[in-house]
Amino acid sequence: MNYECILVETVGAGARKTGLIRLNRPKALNALSDPLMDELGHALKAFDADEGIGCIVLTGSEKAFAAGADIPTLMQHDFMSAFNSQLISKNWEHILQVRKPVLGAVQGFCLGGGCELAMMCDVLYAADTAKFGQPEIKLGVIPGGGGTQRLPRWVGKSKAMDLLLTGRMMGAEEAERSGLVARVIPAAELMDEVLKAAETINGYAAPVVALMKQLTNQAFEVPLTQGVQIERGMFHAVFGTANQKEGMDAFLNKRAPNWPQP
Numbered sequence: 001m002n003y004e005c006i007l008v009e010t011v012g013a014g015a016r017k018t019g020l021i022r023l024n025r026p027k028a029l030n031a032l033s034d035p036l037m038d039e040l041g042h043a044l045k046a047f048d049a050d051e052g053i054g055c056i057v058l059t060g061s062e063k064a065f066a067a068g069a070d071i072p073t074l075m076q077h078d079f080m081s082a083f084n085s086q087l088i089s090k091n092w093e094h095i096l097q098v099r100k101p102v103l104g105a106v107q108g109f110c111l112g113g114g115c116e117l118a119m120m121c122d123v124l125y126a127a128d129t130a131k132f133g134q135p136e137i138k139l140g141v142i143p144g145g146g147g148t149q150r151l152p153r154w155v156g157k158s159k160a161m162d163l164l165l166t167g168r169m170m171g172a173e174e175a176e177r178s179g180l181v182a183r184v185i186p187a188a189e190l191m192d193e194v195l196k197a198a199e200t201i202n203g204y205a206a207p208v209v210a211l212m213k214q215l216t217n218q219a220f221e222v223p224l225t226q227g228v229q230i231e232r233g234m235f236h237a238v239f240g241t242a243n244q245k246e247g248m249d250a251f252l253n254k255r256a257p258n259w260p261q262p
């Protein structure tokens, strides 16, 4: 597939590399058009299937991660066309099928569908220039990419209501305080730091990384007791893998682990 709305590259020096995807519609502040979301889904699937890739980093530009769904396209819809074309749902959720960690690196505007896409990442790192918000209310609509559901889970009900009902933007420090982002990093250092985190993750045993991601995301889907039971079962299962033998043997013999290939 030829990409016109995203830039894709592989970075890193280790055995397993990082798949880097940059949203790239600069004239529209990376507004998430259908072609862009199709390309993003394709690139995510390709990196996920590539055994040479450890994690995926998703980012935008200095000015915007993404300023939302593409408003001129939305403007053309009525109820039937939105329903029939499965507006938003059709190509927005490929990211949720990815088994490898997806690290979001946010600079500038991260609004509406942009914020919803960011919340589908597994971890968010924000530049000190990042601005998050769900301004759909200003357009006379509600979020359609999970904003009313994921935002309360990330930042709590009161902060989510404040953002959703006022449509205001929240800066990076506030986003970190409220739990939306893992770390705030000076803009000039953002990509280096995120790629460093990705490289650390790439160095761990791939099946254990995938399991960690799956279980942590599951915490938002199942009741606590059931989640802990599933974790316990998986914890027992990892003792049947060569990764556990190698990791613990390496620790006890004071050497670096040499993870078996999956």
Ligand code: CAA
Pocket (backbone or CB within 6 Å): 027, 028, 029, 031, 032, 067, 068, 069, 070, 071, 072, 088, 109, 111, 112, 113, 114, 116, 135, 136, 139, 142, 143, 144, 145, 147
């Ligand atoms: N869709 C399409 N184009 C967009 C866009 C969007 N979401 N956001 C910005 N653009 C375009 C602007 O139309 C403008 O294009 P032109 O130069 O051709 O006029 C260009 O990007 C630059 O934007 P501005 O001139 O407005 O830049 P600014 O720095 O003055 O303001 C901004 C930046 C505050 C982000 C402002 O552009 C803005 O408010 N954008 C809309 C944000 C928004 O409402 N997002 C929600 C969309 S709906 C949604 O996402 C639904 C959902 O849940 C999936």
